[in-house]
Amino acid sequence: MNPFPSRFAAGALLLGVCIWLAGLTRSSSLGAESTDPPSPQQIRGTLDEAEALLDSGKPAKARGKLTAAVKQLDSLLELDRLPSGTRGLVDACRSLKEQLALEEVDVSGIKIPDIKSAAGKAAAAKPPAKPADPPDAAAFLGPRPGAAGGPQAVSFVKQVAPILMSRCGGCHVTGRKGGFQMASYEGLMKTGAVQRGVGDASRLVEVIESGDMPRGGGKVGPDELATLKRWIDAGAAYDAPDPTVGIDMLARPLGEAAPVAAAMPAMSATPAGPVTLKPGDVSFAFDIAPVLLKNCCGCHDDDDPEENLSMVTFARLMRGGESGPAVNAGQAAESLLLRKIKGTGIDGQRMPIGKPPLSPEVIALVEKWIAQGARLDLLTPKDPLENLAAAGRARSLSHEELLKVRQAASGKLWQRVIGDEEPVVEPRGDMYLIGNSTKSQMEAVAIAAEQALEASQRLLVGTGKPLLKGGVAVYVFAKPYDYSTFWQEVLDDERPKGLGGHAGLKGDVAYGALVVPAANAGTEEDEVAAELTALVAEQIAAAAFLSRGSPDWFASGAGRVVAMRAAAKAPCVKEWRREATEQLQRLGSAADYFDGQAGPVATAAIGGGFVAAIARPEAKLRMLIEAIDAGASFEKAFGDIFKSPPQSLFEAWAAQEARKPAGSGRR
Ligand code: HEC
Ligand code: HEC
Incomplete structure (x- = not known):
């Protein structure tokens, strides 16, 4: 029986056309x-x-x-x-x-x-290419301050913007041909077409050098191309105050009204997903979430929240309570939440009840945040406020500072769950293993984990760079029972059967957790080691994506893709291939996969198959991380790199899988 409704067929057709188009481009470039x-x-x-x-x-x-x-x-x-x-x-x-x-x-x-x-x-x-920056606070907050100012520093405003405007403008600055748009510096950087420090590897340069762009008969002169390359090689800095000003404004010939001062806001904010902040914006994660956590969540949490107004997640807060939405984006004065904390124009009491009012500074921040559109700037709307606040804090710390914060918090979380047992701790650079196996077993895990870390770094961020800012904790449980206790405590749920590990965020902790697989008699020693490597790689790679705001369906799938690469020989990897097909056949609808209804076992299995299919070559995973670290939201980066919404890609993939003869292994 074909478990897929025929609406998948349309998606399949779409995928077919895409593959055909891709083939066409390839053969035309080969012909040359x-x-x-x-x-x-x-x-x-x-x-x-x-x-x-x-x-x-x-x-x-x-x-x-x-x-x-x-x-x-x-x-x-x-x-x-x-x-x-x-x-x-x-x-x-x-x-x-x-x-x-x-x-x-x-x-x-x-x-x-x-x-x-x-x-x-x-x-x-040529000067040696500078490696791209690690995900630091500056990268998160957007472009770097003005150019370094060396003798041959290229100015974006004076040199680059006019080239882009005159050679590409109608199609990609004011227009959006082929889905590619660089309306502003910020927009350009979000496309991923500029790789800071490496002009030669940047798509912007490649499309010109290959002769593909500009279309329509125009030409980029050799001097102009050299200027673009030098600008990127030197770090692709921005030398005007507001990175959202249109490139068409910047590129106006001198004499017209000073363009830079006319800071035109780019109206591109999507209300649902997280957005990139501009300098001067109030950050929900950093400024607002901690206030609500400290002063409000005690009464407005999920257990019987006051007036049905829960603030456990951003999504719940925005849904509002008995009186309707508490936050009217863009309209501070109308918002009940603001009136309630000011104590003006309300029924009932001023908030927080029974405590002194919030300080005027804090109230002003809340007001400004709502006036600016009440947007989320980090992670996902479904993440607990606790994680949002931690992510906001993380952004303001250096990697080394955050490493200390995360390490301390990871130890505390272990204590909270397995209080009566002193854990064995094996720090390995940016990864810290915490577990209750024997010392010798933990050392074996640590060796496998080092391989896993190295492979994940190589695939996702480049060797030697932190996989995620502040590092990642790996909880290693000797007994399945302890792992179940961890689920209960941290996820407030029963541990599902058949899941050997998972990744997550819990406040300041970014973790992968796993239970040491039982040693089967007859398993080769190198298989045991490969299995451990795969399990650790799966979880730390998933954590790297979660901490960058990827939803679960993507993070757990990407985790498996990385693990398949890190330890192709592991027995579990073969198992995953089969599992993906099986779970997909059982899946009710694509929506169940995307919103987590399918459960963690199915999400990981199906995700492994799906993400492996779309992330070809795997360099796309790294491009995604680069785009997010340069300030794009997951949704934006996904759209730019995979070119279609996840839902249509999924339907096309599922339809294709359904047509495969039963028992044929997926590639
Ligand atoms: C006359 C219109 C036109 C001009 C001018 C033009 N492009 Fe394009 N560009 C297109 C079209 C159409 C597509 C989609 C092409 C496709 O998918 O084959 C595209 C796609 C792109 C893409 C995305 C596809 C890819 O291969 O990555 C990039 C990047 C790009 N153009 C860069 C540039 C740059 C840089 C310039 C200026 C030097 C430029 N284009 C000038 C029409 C134009
Ligand atoms: C000690 C418990 C308590 C704390 C702390 C508290 N609230 Fe409330 N909240 C209530 C109660 C009880 C109500 C319903 C009665 C009322 O509106 O006066 C309420 C109602 C509200 C409402 C109206 C909801 C609706 O749909 O009618 C908003 C908005 C609100 N609170 C916001 C806040 C904010 C913001 C904070 C933190 C700054 C906060 N509350 C802290 C108990 C609390």
Whole structure:
């Protein structure tokens, strides 16, 4: 029986068209190069094939393709002037080699060329690419302050904006051709087309160098292109006060009204999802959530809230109580919540009852927040206020400061759940393992966890950068019973059967939790180690996404994708493939998956299959994280990178899965 209603068919058609279109682009770009050194696109194609082979469990064949790609790359590097994207290809080859090594393929014979040792003089003359910034407070809060001001610093306002306006303007500044728009600096940065520090790897440069843009007969001169690249190489800084001012305003020829002062607000805020703050905006997470937690939630929580007004989550607060909405976005004076804390123009009592009024400063903040649109700036509307407040605090701390806060909170949370037992603690850099296994077992977990951390970092943020700001706690439970107690305490729920681990946020704690898998007689030692690596990678990767505001359906799916890569040999990974098909067949509707109704076991299983299908190549996961760390909300970043709403992608994927013959393994 086909469990999918026919409305999936429309989605399937859509996906089919997309695949066809993608094929078309590929073949047209391939057609352009028949000359000797292969084009970057050709090499990319070979690498894609290698990756597909690896995904379908053919590592030896993948090795063959990688060898071919490296050979192509070698001849490309003979060129005097390296085409854009070369550096990215070198990185991609290196990463694939590492992945193959993880699958225990002998790759010692494959020598990845070094771009500096190559003949490319142009490349050698270039300053070394600065790595992108770690997710720090500045990145969250938006663009960096003015350009560093070196001798050849490129000005965005004076040089870059006029180029973008004159060469791309009608289609992408005032227009939105192909879904790509750079209305303002902020908008441009959110598209992900600019990778701070690496002009060559930035889409903005690539589309010009490949000759694809501008369309319509225009041309970007070599000097202009060099200016764009230099600007990005130097960090893509903004040198005007307001990053939301339209690029068309900035690019006006001198003499017209001073554009920068005319700070035109960009009216793009979606009320539902979180938004990016501008300097001077009140942050719900940082400014408002702590006030409500401290002064109001005692009476307005989920157990029988006063006047049915609960403030446990942002979504609940915005729903309002008996008298209707308590917050009217944009209309502070009308909002009951503000009147209640001011004690003016109300029935009943001033809030908080029985306590002195809130300070005038705090009331002013609440007023300003509502006047500015009463928006959420971090995580998701469904997250508890406690997590929102913690996320707001996290943004104001440095990685090192937050590391201390998170570590202390993780220890306290353990104490609260398993009070009578002193835990074994194994700090491993930005990851801290806390558990009640024996010391020797914990050491084995720690070794596997280090591999998991390394693989997750490599896939999601780049080696050596923190996977998430302030690090992540890994709770390791020796006994399933203790793990169940943890669920009960932290998630206020029964632990579902068949789930060996999960990730979550709890106030200041970002954690992955897992129960040590029972040692089956006959399991190979390396399988046991791989299993542990997979379990830890799954949870810490999921935590990395949750802390960046991804909903559960995405975070748990992405966790599995990373784990499949980190430990392809693990027995659980094979199990996951089967589980995804099974759970999908049982799923009532796509909505059950997206809003969590399907339960954590199904969400993780289906998510693993779905996210693996859309996040090809996995570099898309990293692009997503980069976009969020540069200030985009999850929704915005998802739309930019995956090009379609999650729901339609899901329906297309599910329809495709349903057509596969029973028992065929998914790739
Ligand atoms: C005459 C209209 C026009 C002009 C001018 C133009 N584009 Fe485009 N652009 C398009 C269209 C149409 C698409 C969608 C194309 C597609 O999907 O094949 C697009 C898509 C894009 C994309 C997203 C697709 C991708 O490949 O990543 C980027 C980035 C882009 N353009 C950059 C630029 C830049 C930079 C300029 C200026 C140097 C520019 N475009 C000038 C029409 C234009
Ligand atoms: C000690 C318990 C208590 C605390 C603390 C408290 N409230 Fe209330 N709240 C109530 C009660 C009881 C009512 C219903 C009676 C009334 O409106 O005077 C109420 C009603 C409200 C209403 C009206 C809801 C409706 O739909 O009619 C709002 C708005 C409100 N509270 C906001 C707040 C805010 C904001 C805070 C924190 C600054 C807060 N409350 C703290 C007990 C409390």
